[in-house]
Amino acid sequence: MAPKLPLHHPVEQSSTANAGGQAAAHPAPRYGIKRWLLTTNHKEIGSLYLIFSLTMFFIGGTFAMVVRAELFQPGLQLVEPEFFNQMTTMHGLIMVFGAIMPSFVGLANWMIPLQIGAPDMALPRLNNFSFWLLPVAFTLLLSTLLMPGGGPNFGWTFYAPLSTTYAPPSTTFFILSLHIAGISSILGAINIIATVLNLRAPGMRMMDMPLFCWTWLITAFLLIAVMPVLAGAVTMMLMDINFGTSFFNAAGGGDPVLFQHLFWFFGHPEVYIMILPAFGIVSAIIPTFSRKRLFGYASMVYATGAIAILSFMVWAHHMFTVGMPLTAELFFMYTTMLIAVPTGVKVFNWVATMFRGSISFEPPMLFALAFVVQFTIGGFSGLMLAISPADFQYHDTYFVVAHFHYVLVPGALFAILAAAYYWLPKWTGHYPNLRLAQWHFWLSVIGVNLTFFPMHFAGLAGMPRRIPDYALQFADFNLASSLGGFLFGASQLLFVWLIIKCVRGGEKAPAKAWEGAEDLEWSVPSPAPLHTFEHPPTFRHESK
């Protein structure tokens, strides 16, 4: 699978970057499987990450199709409730840890060195290690489905005691796989921080960096801060299950609510880990296709920082119904609403960038525009959920499912698709097929909204999450959601076809593939040669 896809570039030196000096010696190129197993090249590792996350996206998507097929009509038709629970759980885990996060890391690997004029990531061999941990982690996670008692069935939030006292025996493997995936993310984050802080082209100050680098730097700090907390929480689970401790066991003096606090102390920054890089992508694409500089660059940076800091102070809004004192309810309600301010700044800046711009609607711009609109819908339903008294009604209903799918699918995922369309010419040297991309876009938009919009209504009417069967009055909403889900799922196959076509051929792209694109990555040829910026480019400050 892997060698078919991008990057069969001949190992030759970049003509532009290398004009003035001798190149560092490169090891002889390897071929076949060893090339991919042993590569330390940021572009090859970036491609591996992207291919891996696309694979995981389809595996997690298949699980979602099972869920939607079961919910197509009321009653139990296709799968047992136990298996249904495993499907919802695995869908969430695979999509969060296997699809969205690695694809952002893949984009960072590919683009950050190109955007800051660095020859590679700061720690190339660590980079290789952090990628190859992922297939191990997710093979382990998927293998639990075949174990006696089945795989994880306690929801992707794995609340104790569902995930300890009442968990299937395979839970220990689940914990191990989460540890491995966590280590992979942490190593990736270290690498990105080290690269951004130390390897910028001479003359490029922090505030000259493209916003994608900024948002990823802040994301990496979030990862460093919260992945160890997740590791701690699952370690406590491991000890509760296997070594007789009682961290989350009331019988032994522990407290299951402590698990929820630990989980969401990790989990809330985690949701920003999955959206901040998307902000960076959209902040690159909208100026390009509006042919204007990004409006309010500095405020974008500060807003990202503010969101990151606030993300540590809102975690208990996931637990409003757990029995907190009134003061805590109010505190978490207000801090949560405060996040709407920096987020609003961002949406305002994107709109202001387009204002009086010379806009064209190439595929990356289509996805970026859909991102802005639909992510904002997800933001608004988030504000509704932030209202603590209202949350007692919405808690654990399909309204929550609608909310976080709006921020993650037409939010994070659309940004990733936009990024893929934006940078495919740089990766493959060919423009993606325009017709196919437009079909993919419109089918995705219709599919996504048909799937997730009715969930708002089902949730407000009281349909609970994570159930394989439901009361009859929810039948129409679920029928629409399921049809939308199948449409969205099927239309993603177009994307795979489009990528394969784009790798094989298509309209040739010049170095500067998009008219309004200004960042450093557009100064190297398309496709980007395997080695770029071996001598740092001189970065000229644009007069601002």
Add this chain to the structure above:
Amino acid sequence: MNKHQHTQTQRASGVRRTVTRTLFALAGMFAFAFALVPLYDVFCEVTGLNGKVDTQGQPLVAEEVDQSRAVSVQFVTRTSAGLPWNLEVETRQIRVHPGQSAEVGFAFHNTADTAIRGRAVPSVTPARANLYLRKLACFCFQEQHLQAGERVEFPLIFQLTRDLPADVSTVTLVYTLYPIARDEPALQARASSDKGGEA
């Protein structure tokens, strides 16, 4: 060329410094996750949440009984899954005056034909009443070991202090029985074996 090498070494040392700092931050955050466990208990104790205050007996506060006011104290007992015990209470509700101490009889009964260790875990609703509840004697301070069919009586002696907020008119004390951790693995195996969904 010299300049180039100079940048290279500068970059290498910069990377080393960044990595060292991040590794320290990582270790710190991992330790912080575990520090949250005792911190959580401290937080609950200070705020009186979760009924975690009363882990040992407290002395009676000598204060004048506030006859002008009466508070209902309700008792709820529950048994967690898999523990064949009953916890009986002589009355479901009493009325006390703040400042006054009261005694209520509880009885544990092991209905199984084996000896079992168990524990009653307390909680108080509303949580803020916890700060004004003083337990002088409670079976919840220690674990119980009951022989097969044995029945043991324990008193609960408590006092609600006079500074109990005026709007609290009912305090509910809940006691949930749990088997002791040593019996846990057997319980857990039973819980998971009847799940067995086929994958």
